[in-house]
Amino acid sequence: MNNKVKLLNRQSSLEFLPNLSNKLGPKIYIKRDDEGGRGGGGNKLRKYERIIADAIHKKADTLIIAGHFQSNAARELVGAACQLGLKSIVVCKSMIPEQNPTFNQNGNALLMKLMNAHIITIDAEDDFQIEMNKIANNVNKKGNKAYLIPFGGSNLLGSLGYLDCANEIIEQFQEKEEKTPDYIVTPTGSGGTMAGLIAGFAIAQTSTKVIGFSVLHKDQTIENIVNKLTNEIIENVKPKIDIITDFEVNTKFVGKGYGIPTENGNNAIKMLAELEGVFLCPVYTGKAMAGLVQYIKENKIKKDETIVFIHTGGMPLVHAYYNLYD
Numbered sequence: 001m002n003n004k005v006k007l008l009n010r011q012s013s014l015e016f017l018p019n020l021s022n023k024l025g026p027k028i029y030i031k032r033d034d035e036g037g038r039g040g041g042g043n044k045l046r047k048y049e050r051i052i053a054d055a056i057h058k059k060a061d062t063l064i065i066a067g068h069f070q071s072n073a074a075r076e077l078v079g080a081a082c083q084l085g086l087k088s089i090v091v092c093k094s095m096i097p098e099q100n101p102t103f104n105q106n107g108n109a110l111l112m113k114l115m116n117a118h119i120i121t122i123d124a125e126d127d128f129q130i131e132m133n134k135i136a137n138n139v140n141k142k143g144n145k146a147y148l149i150p151f152g153g154s155n156l157l158g159s160l161g162y163l164d165c166a167n168e169i170i171e172q173f174q175e176k177e178e179k180t181p182d183y184i185v186t187p188t189g190s191g192g193t194m195a196g197l198i199a200g201f202a203i204a205q206t207s208t209k210v211i212g213f214s215v216l217h218k219d220q221t222i223e224n225i226v227n228k229l230t231n232e233i234i235e236n237v238k239p240k241i242d243i244i245t246d247f248e249v250n251t252k253f254v255g256k257g258y259g260i261p262t263e264n265g266n267n268a269i270k271m272l273a274e275l276e277g278v279f280l281c282p283v284y285t286g287k288a289m290a291g292l293v294q295y296i297k298e299n300k301i302k303k304d305e306t307i308v309f310i311h312t313g314g315m316p317l318v319h320a321y322y323n324l325y326d
């Protein structure tokens with residue numbers, strides 16, 4: 001379970017955001033998981049460290065991932081595969097309504113093209129799992145060995161990457177000789193990032209609460225996924241010990257749906273860019289930041305508390321949604 005390929009060669013930096021903190025009240029840090037690693041970086045790389053190690057262990061040479069034309073997960077996988085000399089196939093379908101005339105060519109689509117990604121486009125109605133299995137069969141018939149990447153990299157192995165991240169944050173606060181943060185704030189899509197963080201802080205027995213703002217599911221589904229995955233991680237890492245978790249999933253900032261920008265999300269992106277020169281995206285981190293701003297306004301998070309906002313990546317999306325502020 002701890003077999004990893006190295007996709008990140010250092011800790012991601014933990015940066016204080018002085019101007020945002022000044023404006024909103026609480027002490028706000030940002031964990032720069034958007035930086036470092038191949039393919040442009042982002043949160044999937046921590047997950048792929050164990051998932052790809054598992055693929056290599058199983059003698060696979062072709063990684064297959066489902067995605068859409070603006071998928072960070074696919075772009076990061078192709079980058080990691082390039083680095084490691086593995087083949088990759090992106091099974092692609094349209095999942096976000098086109099936001100502008102170049103939506104399927106710009107941003108992540110452009111970066112995947114630069115990496116010469118092997119993209120197989122399927123119809124929007126086609127089932128990912130069925131199509132991925134067919135493609136895997138063809139790969140295997142040709143004498144190669146296929147490995148299917150789980151959705152969002154959010155299985156047990158992948159989510160452990162975010163247990164690593166929780167431990168990294170704890171270490172970084174110890175180095176500062178500061179108390180561990182009161183809150184971790186992250187976007188949540190397929191749930192693995194959040195589950196790993198929850199498990200990590202719970203196992204370390206800090207008093208940190210993890211707040212996840214959903215960017216995909218608008219109902220109880222995401223909380224169920226996160227809960228199940230968290231328990232699975234804890235059972236594997238600390239079996240037979242009672243571990244108390246502290247987390248909250250909020251589904252009120254998704255807006256109309258996955259990949260569809262929201263007004264408060266767009267405002268949050270602009271605010272962070274203007275105040276700190278940090279770029280969020282309209283699909284993930286912008287919506288999570290909008291949630292954080294609202295929580296502080298409502299005094300759910302107090303002015304004397306400390307927050308770490310997880311920057312999960314996704315900068316290429318800023319280009320894909322270039323017309324957001326027209």
Ligand SMILES: *Cc1c(COP(=O)(O)O)cnc(C)c1O
Nearest residue numbers: 072189190191193284312313314
């Ligand atoms: C995939 C992704 C997420 C969501 O992470 P999950 O582990 O799937 O919940 C958040 N932010 C960015 C930028 C992503 O690419």
